[in-house]
Amino acid sequence: MSNIAIEFNNVGKQYRLGRVGTGTLSHDLNRWWQTTILRREDPYLKIGETNDRTKKGDSDYVWALRDISFQVEQGDVVGIIGKNGAGKSTLLKLLSHITSPSTGTIRYKGRIASLLEVGTGFHPELTGRENIYMNGSIMGMTKAEITRKLDEIVDFAGVERYLDTPVKRYSSGMTVRLGFAVAAFLEPEILVVDEVLAVGDAEFQKKAIGKMQDVANGQGRTILFVSHNMAAVRSMCKSGIVLKDGMVNYMGTAGSCAEYYVNNNSMGELCSFTQYSKPGKVDVAKEVVFLSVGIENNQTKFNSDDEIPFHIELWANNTVKNCRINTTIFGMDDVPIGGVSSTSTFEVKAGEYIKVRYSLNNHNIVPGTYYASFSVGIGDYTVGQRDFQVVSKSVVFEITRVGSGVEVVQWQKCWGNIMIPYTQEIISRVS
Amino acid sequence: MQDYFEIKPKSGLFDIDLKGLWRYRDLYVMYIKRDIVTVYKQTILGPLWYVIQPVLTTIMYMFVFGGLAGISTDEVPQPLFYLAGITLWNYFSAAFTACNNVFAANAGVFGKVYFPRLVVPLSAITSNLIKMLIQMLLFIAVYVVYAFMGTNVGVQWQIVLTPLYIFLIAFHALSWGLILSSLTTKYRDLTFLITFGLQLFMYATPVIYPLSTAPANYQAILQLNPLTPVFEAFKYSCFGCGIFDWGGLLYSTIFMLVTLFISIVVFNRVEKNFMDTV
Numbered sequence: 001m002s003n004i005a006i007e008f009n010n011v012g013k014q015y016r017l018g019r020v021g022t023g024t025l026s027h028d029l030n031r032w033w034q035t036t037i038l039r040r041e042d043p044y045l046k047i048g049e050t051n052d053r054t055k056k057g058d059s060d061y062v063w064a065l066r067d068i069s070f071q072v073e074q075g076d077v078v079g080i081i082g083k084n085g086a087g088k089s090t091l092l093k094l095l096s097h098i099t100s101p102s103t104g105t106i107r108y109k110g111r112i113a114s115l116l117e118v119g120t121g122f123h124p125e126l127t128g129r130e131n132i133y134m135n136g137s138i139m140g141m142t143k144a145e146i147t148r149k150l151d152e153i154v155d156f157a158g159v160e161r162y163l164d165t166p167v168k169r170y171s172s173g174m175t176v177r178l179g180f181a182v183a184a185f186l187e188p189e190i191l192v193v194d195e196v197l198a199v200g201d202a203e204f205q206k207k208a209i210g211k212m213q214d215v216a217n218g219q220g221r222t223i224l225f226v227s228h229n230m231a232a233v234r235s236m237c238k239s240g241i242v243l244k245d246g247m248v249n250y251m252g253t254a255g256s257c258a259e260y261y262v263n264n265n266s267m268g269e270l271c272s273f274t275q276y277s278k279p280g281k282v283d284v285a286k287e288v289v290f291l292s293v294g295i296e297n298n299q300t301k302f303n304s305d306d307e308i309p310f311h312i313e314l315w316a317n318n319t320v321k322n323c324r325i326n327t328t329i330f331g332m333d334d335v336p337i338g339g340v341s342s343t344s345t346f347e348v349k350a351g352e353y354i355k356v357r358y359s360l361n362n363h364n365i366v367p368g369t370y371y372a373s374f375s376v377g378i379g380d381y382t383v384g385q386r387d388f389q390v391v392s393k394s395v396v397f398e399i400t401r402v403g404s405g406v407e408v409v410q411w412q413k414c415w416g417n418i419m420i421p422y423t424q425e426i427i428s429r430v431s
Numbered sequence: 432m433q434d435y436f437e438i439k440p441k442s443g444l445f446d447i448d449l450k451g452l453w454r455y456r457d458l459y460v461m462y463i464k465r466d467i468v469t470v471y472k473q474t475i476l477g478p479l480w481y482v483i484q485p486v487l488t489t490i491m492y493m494f495v496f497g498g499l500a501g502i503s504t505d506e507v508p509q510p511l512f513y514l515a516g517i518t519l520w521n522y523f524s525a526a527f528t529a530c531n532n533v534f535a536a537n538a539g540v541f542g543k544v545y546f547p548r549l550v551v552p553l554s555a556i557t558s559n560l561i562k563m564l565i566q567m568l569l570f571i572a573v574y575v576v577y578a579f580m581g582t583n584v585g586v587q588w589q590i591v592l593t594p595l596y597i598f599l600i601a602f603h604a605l606s607w608g609l610i611l612s613s614l615t616t617k618y619r620d621l622t623f624l625i626t627f628g629l630q631l632f633m634y635a636t637p638v639i640y641p642l643s644t645a646p647a648n649y650q651a652i653l654q655l656n657p658l659t660p661v662f663e664a665f666k667y668s669c670f671g672c673g674i675f676d677w678g679g680l681l682y683s684t685i686f687m688l689v690t691l692f693i694s695i696v697v698f699n700r701v702e703k704n705f706m707d708t709v
Contacts, residue, residue, distance in 0.1 A: 015707060093706070094438065095438070096544070096545050097438065097545035098541070098542060098543070098544075098545055098706055099703070099704055099706045099707055100438060100439070100440060100703045100704055101438065101439070101440050102440055103440055104440070105437055105438065105439050106437070106438040107435045107436065107437050107438075108435065108436055108438075109435050109436070112545075114543070114544060114545065116542075116543045116544070117543040120539075120540055120543045120544050121540045121544070123465055123469055125468075125469040125472040125473075126465060126468070126469065130464075130465075130468075133461055134461050134465060137455070137457045137458035137461045138458060138461075138540065138544050138546060139544060140454075140455070140546065141457075142454075142457050143457040143460070143461075166472075
């Protein structure tokens with residue numbers, strides 16, 4: 001038990017939907033009457049249902065989090081993933097004392113610093129230096145601590161020149177840098193980070209992630225990290241928790257969590273056909289448009305050595321001599337796997353309806369779920385190109401095996417998504 | 432298990448985190464500094480505004496209450512009488528408003544970071560105290576000028592109790608502000624009532640009139656107002672007019688201690704979940 005840094009025990013958080021603020025007086029009085037005078041359970045805690053934001057519920061009360069129990073070991077870096085509204089931020093808010101749970105207890109060891117936003121408490125009229133002190137003390141640093149780290153903070157943020165300029169004159173990026181720099185030099189035992197890394201330019205994001213990795217690896221801090229960026233979760237976190245509708249859906253290593261989330265939550269079902277428009281109801285501003293994209297025979301499962309045949313229906317508003325179709329295949333985490341920049345062109349005439357069979361051969365994509373996006377246009381990678389229409393996530397298919405009868409026992413994500421064909425021969429042998 | 436902290440749905444009524452409050456003392460100083468420094472940034476007259484405001488108000492009161500309404504000032508020169516009242520009242524009203532707005536004005540920060548929320552109202556009464564002391568200097572200057580010009584200003588020994596008067600006003604403002612702010616987070620109607628009520632309350636306090644001018648049966652009611660003895664005592668100490676009443680001051684002190692206690696308990700309770708309702 002002594003190694004446990006954070007423990008959630010049946011934690012739940014209930015919210016009331018709709019018009020908070022008015023009309024609650026009667027509920028408040030009823031609750032007070034039932035709990036304090038009659039010593040019964042809170043009547044409103046019993047109502048409430050699973051928090052699925054897409055469905056209309058019967059009750060005004062919902063559980064943003066329900067029955068959450070888990071333990072985090074000291075020095076662990078935990079990625080918390082889930083769809084919008086799954087309860088990730090609520091969980092962080094409970095842990096960082098901003099609001100208290102409706103049921104259950106949370107126990108933790110050491111000081112918690114929460115980074116739910118960068119630059120909390122920045123005042124536009126104060127200078128950069130003053131704001132470092134302001135923000136630092138809000139985050140729980142003492143003045144002496146900040147003074148000791150001031151040079152490092154300024155250096156990390158890279159705003160030395162503007163240190164004595166009011167923050168309202170800063171660019172938004174500089175403000176974010178300054179805010180993150182202060183947070184980066186906090187020294188709590190537990191660091192709680194919401195998706196703050198999504199802001200700032202690429203260089204800064206890299207710097208910020210690097211800093212967080214240092215903190216996690218070198219200094220043995222416990223970090224809870226909420227993100228939608230699966231790549232960041234995979235690279236930073238050791239373990240993970242997938243939340244769904246306010247409940248823990250899956251727990252495991254960061255990699256397996258990311259995998260689980262991607263497979264179960266992104267688009268979900270495989271899809272072999274998408275209709276875009278019908279003849280006579282097409283967008284006439286485009287030369288050529290997609291009517292539909294599908295896979296031959298509605299097949300959705302393939303082997304790595306199978307041909308993947310798409311059926312594409314086009315409608316031409318104008319005559320185009322060198323029309324071509326391109327495609328890009330994406331993993332479910334939106335990472336592009338590969339694509340076709342087609343050099344086989346065909347002619348379409350105004351008012352024509354064309355059906356094309358378009359198939360991928362020898363793709364060697366490793367088992368997993370993928371989707372394809374298509375574009376119709378002119379030109380290719382040798383001459384530059386122009387698209388008339390781009391359609392995204394037209395079909396979702398799965399690669400189940402490498403070849404018939406061959407199962408993949410181990411293929412790690414970090415090896416990539418294409419099995420590259422190779423040859424090998426022994427040139428000489430000396431003994 | 433001794434070093435584990437717990438977060439539970441409901442905590443004890445008197446779980447007040449004084450240790451945490453002490454740990455955040457630097458933040459308290461930062462908030463005071465911020466309040467003072469930022470108010471008059473990008474103004475030409477800067478901190479002079481602290482002084483200009485009461486001067487203009489005094490002139491206004493001399494015209495309206497002294498001139499048009501002809502309310503007595505107990506033979507004290509009008510500028511002195513009004514300035515004394517205004518200085519104290521402005522402090523009460525500014526400190527009260529700041530405490531009352533704690534949740535609304537800081538919702539952004541409170542929603543993102545935890546620190547003992549009591550830091551903010553405490554720093555608010557302190558930064559307003561500093562502003563008040565600047566105004567007090569103005570009052571003293573005018574007072575000295577009158578004394579040199581030969582007016583018998585009638586200072587009393589009770590003037591040494593001035594810190595007590597200020598202390599009472601500060602903590603009355605804090606405790607009322609906190610109690611009401613805890614209610615306003617949930618029931619917004621109160622904000623309107625409070626702004627209006629504060630204006631009315633000024634007339635229920637002997638700020639611009641001496642208590643002695645009020646009809647006898649009203650005086651008893653006015654004396655229920657815990658601020659009445661403080662304002663009267665201050666004027667008595669400065670001018671020798673009005674009523675200095677130890678009993679009244681004791682009443683005011685006890686009143687303050689009780690409301691302060693209630694306010695901290697209520698505030699402590701509300702701060703835990705106010706983010707869900709604000």
